[in-house]
Amino acid sequence: MKFAILFFSLALQSVSPEAAQHMQTGVEAHKQGRLDLAIAEFRKATEAAPNLPEAFLDLGEVYAETGNYAAAIAPLKRALELNPELDGAHLQLGYALLAQGYAGEAIPHLERVRALEALGVAQIETGLYQEAIASLSAALVKRPNNPDLLYYLGRASGLLSKKTIETLIRAHPDSARVHEAMGENYFALRQMPQAEQEYREAWLQRPDIPGLQLELGLVYAGTEQWDKAEEAFRAEANRQPGNAEAAYRLGTALLQRGKAQEARAELQRADKLQPDMPETLYSLGKAALLAGEFALAEKSWTRVVALEKETSLAAQAHFGLAGLYRKQGKTAQAQHEMQEFQRLQSSTSSRPN
């Protein structure tokens, strides 16, 4: 299609018959997949018509198609010298430069044609993380859930975060925020003693920072120190009574410690603050069962099943319901839930959660 347009364009220009012949032969060769011949013909066309930008563009495009980006760059640049408005050349040159590692040079070309995916990657490569996030987010609007775009957006976000933290560390090396950031890093690396130490230091300096006790609680939960986790989550929940996560975490810590009634109350509060969170509802079902409140357990798990449908959490809720119905002597319902559990277990075990 692209070449046909070129021919239409050529017909309007005064091109020598020799150059036109090479162009036509090149296009035919390209159609047949004979890329080497196409390159040879387009090169001859550039020699026969050294001021014809389309000839250089076609030559560069075929080079790029063969993966020879190094060879593509010169004819594409020449095409743009002859016609700076040639968007196709900007696009191809942007890709070729990016492929060759010249991301900074590629950016203006990609910006001009709004090739957002490649532009985002080039911006990551040049350290323009904020701009990359904007480009990739815009690209994702057009191609939602594209794995490459999601990957690069994640990478850009991560690098921006890292860069920001590095700036923070340079500017305020012993600040509470630095300790908090270090705590997050150690937590991600599962180096819990160090994470605990950093969060504690942050809290000593700035007990007003919201979320610190929540993060500290997660460290304790991660190391199964549930008494300390309860204490930290409770501190956060007291500090932020409207924070659903704090309530949920406190509820799970209480549940882990076997404090059924308290756990049930806290998880109900979390559910009220942020309704229909499947994890909250699942834990609420467990707490309710422990507290002997069977109707609430049934209601919570039934809601999880409705929300989650085919996930492993739904399987767990079915399992919980099976046990609950068995306990209540509702044999048929128990069997049904167990069957659903087994069905989901076999289907969810074959895919990552």
Place this chain on the structure above:
Amino acid sequence: MHLDGCGLERDLPASGWLRVDAHRLLSRRRFLRLAALSAATPVFDVRLPRGLDFTLQNSSTAQKYLIETMPGGVALFDYNNDGLLDIFLVNGGRLTSPMQVPERFDRTNPRYWNRLYRQNKDGSFTDVTEAARLANPGIGNYGMGVAVADYDNDGFADLFVTNYGKNILYHNNGDGTFTDVTAKAGVAGGGWSVSAGFFDYNNDGHLDLFVTRYMEWDTKHSKTCGGAWRTYCPPAEFPATTNLLYRNRGDGTFQDVSQKSGIANKKGRALGVAFADYNADGFTDVFVANDGMQQYLYRNNGDETFTECALESGAALSADGKPLSGMGTVFQDYDNDGQPDIFVTVLPREIYGAYHNDGEGLFTSRNLETGLGALTAGSSGWGVGLEDFDNDGWKDLLVAQSHVLDNVEDIDHSLHYLEPPLLALNHEGRFERADSGITIPVAGRGLAFGDLNNDGWMDAVLTVLGGHPIVLMNRGGKRHWLTITLRGTRSSRDGLGARVRVNGQTRFATTAGSYLSANDRRLHFGLGDSNSAVIDVWWPSGAHQEIKDARADQFLEVREPERL
């Protein structure tokens, strides 16, 4: 009639009586709880008694052969009937890196022998392995566990040793020696056997034998996992296998009834086994702890067959429907409601399983209510027992702990390879950590229970990979106790499978449970402040015996009535 966990109609067990008893005792036990909490001293003295010079040779290699992280068993039993518990310890063997085929583990080298230590009157031990003719553990055998019972009802406890290789049955000759009768008995098995136990599944008075097997694995087909971490592979990397059930014919031979009984209908990755009659139908059932998959509960159908019904009964998976890395197990009543409950030790992030027996063949996961969520979620458990260490009338929990992977700390900084054992005292059904007396972490594996010094306070012996066994001698106290020795006449001589209730507490007579290990067959009960006891014994033969006003603080033999 009610439907039980297997969907079969059963008569209701007479559990209502037991619940009444438990309630009656409640107020007194609350008082006892306060007393227990005030005791800050360790429950045990940690000892290595004179003469107990055993080292568990597991022979760690760079090949990360799975067997090297699994041994070894310990048995507490009185082999010479002198009234003192003796100790039998199972050794691993020598592994080379890599192993040559055929596999030989240098078991002729005394360093790799299993060992029998006779207890002397002063509490020291004497190695009598050679004199007892136990010095030949089998050249192609890497040792695992041990089961103990008087399988031929001659009054002397016999030994069954499990191996990676062939298992060995040693008959106790009654003169201080043992004879390898494996070939005659027909119980060599094969593959990788782990925990085993004797029980009388058909109530004929002859003790039968259950042997768990872990997986289809050999050193030739071993591999490492974890990429650069190079560590032991999880069990799912190897094919599952079947367990073995041998019926005792009563003439010194056994019949392999694994297929016929239905035990071999399901393959698993079994590490632990425990017995109890969970549905009070008079027949002993079997719980098998499987690693990395669902647990198995074999309901005894009473016709020499079993039905595996853990899933339907609620004892197969965690409370969240997740498989457990089941290793050790115990099947006893922790909450004094008269019905045996199931505890399973597992890996970190799973929480040790506590399945409460709700009656009617159903179990409910109660690991959170019991306090195990906070106590065990970061630990790896192996040998386990429910014994009343403080004699307050509630069975406490002791667990041998250590991760499977010796380099787990490199992989997950929040986990530990070496761990101290967990001692958790039972306060009316809720467990709280107590000081065991062991302050240093170890690679605990086997764990057996018994009253080594006959003082009425339960002791324990823990095996340690690559190290000496640890003897936990109970410091004792002022509370009362009662220890019962069953003497079966129509039931098996040891009375295994009997249900014994003392002042509202129930024990199921067994030497099995824990991991790889065998316990003192005597039944110990803490009596708290009571200086007398009411005893009920339900024998496997169907006989029921009641003894009123038994004096506390004594070792009491209860003989089964000759006639119903």
